Amino acid sequence: xxxxxxxxxxxxxxxxxxxxxxxxxxxxxxxxxxxxxxxxxxxxxxxxxxxxxxxxxxxxxxxxxxxxxxxxxxxxxxxxxxxxxxxxxxxxxxxxxxxxxxxxxxxxxxxxxxxxxxxxxxxxxxxxxxxxxxxxxxxxxxxxxxxxxxxxxxxxxxxxxxxxxxxxxxxxxxxxxxxxxxxxxxxxxxxxxxxxxxxxxxxxxxxxxxxxxxxxxxxxxxxxxxxxxxxxxxxxxxxxxxxxxxxxxxxxxxxxxxxxxxxxxxxxxxxxxxxxxxxxxxxxxxxxxxxxxxxxxxxxxxxxxxxxxxxxxxxxxxxxxxxxxxxxxxxxxxxxxxxxxxxxxxxxxxxxxxxxxxxxxxxxxxxxxxxxxxxxxxxxxxxxxxxxxxxxxxxxxxxxxxxxxxxxxxxxxxxxxxxxx
Numbered sequence: 001x002x003x004x005x006x007x008x009x010x011x012x013x014x015x016x017x018x019x020x021x022x023x024x025x026x027x028x029x030x031x032x033x034x035x036x037x038x039x040x041x042x043x044x045x046x047x048x049x050x051x052x053x054x055x056x057x058x059x060x061x062x063x064x065x066x067x068x069x070x071x072x073x074x075x076x077x078x079x080x081x082x083x084x085x086x087x088x089x090x091x092x093x094x095x096x097x098x099x100x101x102x103x104x105x106x107x108x109x110x111x112x113x114x115x116x117x118x119x120x121x122x123x124x125x126x127x128x129x130x131x132x133x134x135x136x137x138x139x140x141x142x143x144x145x146x147x148x149x150x151x152x153x154x155x156x157x158x159x160x161x162x163x164x165x166x167x168x169x170x171x172x173x174x175x176x177x178x179x180x181x182x183x184x185x186x187x188x189x190x191x192x193x194x195x196x197x198x199x200x201x202x203x204x205x206x207x208x209x210x211x212x213x214x215x216x217x218x219x220x221x222x223x224x225x226x227x228x229x230x231x232x233x234x235x236x237x238x239x240x241x242x243x244x245x246x247x248x249x250x251x252x253x254x255x256x257x258x259x260x261x262x263x264x265x266x267x268x269x270x271x272x273x274x275x276x277x278x279x280x281x282x283x284x285x286x287x288x289x290x291x292x293x294x295x296x297x298x299x300x301x302x303x304x305x306x307x308x309x310x311x312x313x314x315x316x317x318x319x320x321x322x323x324x325x326x327x328x329x330x331x332x333x334x335x336x337x338x339x340x341x342x343x344x345x346x347x348x349x350x351x352x353x354x355x356x357x358x359x360x361x362x363x364x365x366x367x368x369x370x371x372x373x374x375x376x377x378x379x380x381x382x383x384x385x386x387x388x389x390x391x392x393x394x395x396x397x398x399x400x401x402x403x404x405x406x407x408x409x410x411x412x413x414x415x416x417x418x419x420x421x
Contacts, residue, residue, distance in 0.1 A: 033110065033343075033344070033345050033346065034108045034109065034110055034133075034346070035108055035109045035110025035111070036080075036110055036343075036344060036345075037080075038080075039079070039080055039081065040080055040081050040082070040083050041077070041080050041081075041082050041083070041110050041337065041344070042082075042083040042084075042085065042107065042108070042109050042110055043082065043083070043084055043085070043109050043110055043111050043112070043113045043333070044084070044085040044086070044087065044103035044107055044109040044112060044113070045061060045064075045084070045085070045086055045087070045103075045112065045113050045114050045115055045116075046087055046088075046089040046095075046096050046099050046100055046103075046112075046115045046116065046120065046121070046124075047060065047061040047086055047087070047088065047089065047115075047116050048088070048089060048090060048091035048116060048117065048120075049061075049086070049088035049090075050088055050090045051089075051090035051091040051092060052091055052215045052216075052218070052242065053091040053116075053117065053215070053240055053242065054090075054091070055241070055242055055271075055274070055275065056240050056241030056242050056266070056268075056271055056275075056322075057116055057139075057240070057241070057322065059317060059318070059320065059322040059323065059326070060114070060116065060139065060322045060325055060326040060329075061084075061086045061114075061326060062314055062317060062326065063306075063310065063314060063317075063322060063323045063324075063325070063326025063327050063330075064084065064113075064114065064326040064327065064329050064330040065084050065086065065313075065314075066309055066310060066312075066313035066314035066326075066327065067306075067309055067313075067326070067327040067330035067331060067334075067417075068081075068082045068084050068330055068334075069313040070309045070312070070313055070417075071330070071334055071418060074416070074418050075418075077334055077337045077338050077419070077420055078337075078338065078341075078342050078344075078420065082333075082334070082337075084113075085103060085107055085109065087099035087100075087102065087103060089120055091116075091117055091119075091120060091215070092120070093119055093120050093122075093123045094123075095120075096115075096117075096120040096121065096123055096124055097123050097124055097127070100112065100115070100124040100127065100128070101127065104127075104128070104131050104133055109133070110134070110344075110346065110349070111133060111134035111135070111136055111333075111346070111349060112128060112133055112134070112135050112136065113136050113137060113329065113333055114136070114137050114138065114139045114157060114326075114329045115135070115138055115139065116138075116139035116140065117139065117140055118140045118142045118144070118186075118188050118189045118190050119188050121138050121139075121140060121145075122142075122144055122189075125144070125151055125154060128153065128154070129150075129151055129152075129153060129154070132153065132346060133153065133346070134153050134346050134349050134350050134353075135151070135153050135154040135155070136155050136333060136336065136349075136353065137155055137156070137157035137329055137332060137333065137375070138154065138155070138156050138157060138158075139157060139158065139325075139329075140156065140158060140189075140190070140265075141156065141158035141159055141160045141161040141163070141164060141190070141193060141263070141264075141265065142156070142160070142161065142189040142190065142193065143160050143161075143162065143189070143193065143374075144189060145373060145374070146160070146372065146373045146374045147373070148370065148371055148372070148373050151373075152350070153346075153350055154373060155353055155368060155373045155374075155375070156373060156374050156375050157329060157332075157375050158264065158265065158375065158376070159264065159291065159293050159374075159375070159376040159377070159378070159379045160193060160374055160376075161189065161190055161192075161193025161194050161196075161197065161238060161263065162193045162194075162196050162197040162200070162398070163197060163376070163377060163378070163379060163398040164193075164194065164197060164263045164264060164291045164379055165183075165193060165194035165195065165196060165197020165198045165200075165236060165238065165263075166197035166198070166200050166201050166396075166398045166401070166403050167197070167291050167378075167379045167381065167396040167398060167403060168194075168197075168198070168236050168261040168262075168263070168289065168290075168291055168381075169181060169197065169198040169200075169201035169202055169236060169261075170201050170396060170403040171261065171289060171381050171394060171396075172234045172236070172259070172261055172289075173201065173202065176233070176234070179233045179234045179259075180208040180230070180231050180232050180233045180234070181198060181202055181206065181207060181208060181232070181233070181234045181236065182207065182208050182209040182210065182211075182227050182230060182232035182234070182235050182236070183195045183198055183207055183209075183210045183211070183235070183236045183237075183238065184210075184211045184212070184213065184220070184223055184224075184227065184235060184236075184237050184238070184239060184247055185210070185211075185212055185213075185237070185238030185239070186212065186213060186214075186215065186238055186239060186240065186243070187212040187213065187214050190238050190240075190263075190265070191212050191213075191238040193238065194236060194237075194238030194263060195207070195210055195238070197398070198236050200401040200403075201403060208230050208231065208232055209226060209227050209230035209232055211223035211224075211226055211227060213239070213243060215240070215243070218242075218243075218246065220243065220246055220247055220250055221250055223247075224247055224250045224251050224254060224256070225254065227258075228251070228254055228256045228258075232258055233258055233259065234258065234259045234261055235247075235258050235259070235260055235261065236261045236262075237260060237261065237262045237263060237266060237267075238263050238265075238266075239262070239263070239265075239266040240265060240266050241265075241266045241267075241268060241271045241272060241275065242275060243266065244260075244262055244266035244267065244272060245272050245275035245276050246275075247260075248260060248272075248276070248284050248285070249275075249276055249284070252280075252284055259287065259289070260285075260287075260288045260289065261288075261289040261290070262288060262289065262290045262291075263290070263291060264290060264291050264292045264293070264321075264379070267288065267290030267291070267292075267321075267382070268290075268320055268321035268322060268389075269281075269285060269288070269321070269384050269387075269389035270318060270319070270320035270321065271320050271321065271322060272285060273285070274318075282386070282387045285384045286384060286385070286386070287383065287384060287385070288383070288384040288389075289381060289382070289383060290381075290382045290384075290389070291379040291380070291381060291382070292321070292363075292379060292380055292382050292391070293362045293363055293364055293376045293378065293379050293380065294321075294324050294325060294328050294361070294362055294363070295324065295328075295361055295362070295363060295410060295411075296321050296324040296389075297390050297391060298388065298390060301412070301413040302324070302328075302361055302413055302417070303324065305413060305416070305417050306319075306323060306324055306327045306417075307319055309327060309417075310323055310327075321389075328360070328361055328362075331360070331361055331417055331419065332358065332360045332361070334418075334419045334420070335358055335359065335360070335419040335420075336349060336352045336353050336358060337349065337352075337419075337420075338419045338420030339352035339355065339357065339358065339420075340352045353368050354368060354369060354370045354373075356368060356369045356370075359411055360375075360411060361411045361413075361417075362375075362376060362410075362411060363380050363391070363395065363408040363409070363410045363411075364376055364377070364378035364379070364380070364395065364397070364406075364408060364409060365378075365409060377397055377398060377399060378395060378396055378397040378398065378406060379395070379396060379398075380394065380395040380396075380408055381393075381394040381395070381396075391408070395407065395408040
């Protein structure tokens, strides 16, 4: 008597489960999109809040968080506020893998936003693709992020390193055609890309000396000594901020003062001043050339807005290039989320980025499209003069190894920096 009853109950339970599964498959449910709830959208990032890159970059995510607070206080996007989860990976690839898996599997983020670093983020690309997580605006200029066929959900944010290296070299030879050009780069895609860009302008034999460093060894005396001995006159640096300061400071100790042309990833004047000290930084950084693509000019309308946001929502933290960078990332994500629709899905978010309709806030146009997952194909040249870093008027576009002078096309501020209005 009991066996048939048990079998009947089991069959009933199976039937109920099957009906539930069929209902879930046949009825679209916005609440089933990871990270998207009725009133919120949750995104996450991995950042170096500790470790060798912390002093140079920990302020980026704080600036992004401040922008999101400003956005949320003004209604969010389509009535949803943005919840932003920041996890510290210490600029350590093993840690990156751990925290990204936590963000995806435990925190159920809608997208990963602005994960920082070439060696770190490279280790999670395959995982993010397998999990079908939008991987937006990676904080690195590596060409690794621009592989639409292999990683259709991944998009860079920085101008790529080849573009920056080519632009910095072009500016150097335009200023002094016979200059001895040298390169110091990080021992990964960062340094390799900068060197490749420089060589595209001066030729493989046109680089007088090329040196590399590892972030695990905070001593570049040998590299700087070799470059001095080689008679380098213009040093193009593919260095993070801490190692830019280390290189310039080491050269000064050797009583050597060449010209420095620095990637945007390591050329932020306020950050470098923090490393070198306010007493000596103005002299050591006078005339430093860098590349950039974001609106950080003192007195500019974007910089004024971001300064107000920084004061109100970021505790008045020092206003640096990292502040502009972090808030610009937040703005671009908000623009993409607005374009993804009232009830966004991961597919609609990626489609918004590849549509070619996003504008951002750069001084050159965004290049995102179905076949191009790089953000910027051009950069402006900045100079440091008497403690002020600003664009000096030269802007380049780089395509297929050819560097062309172009007019900047800065995006004007609209709607108080609130997309979708």
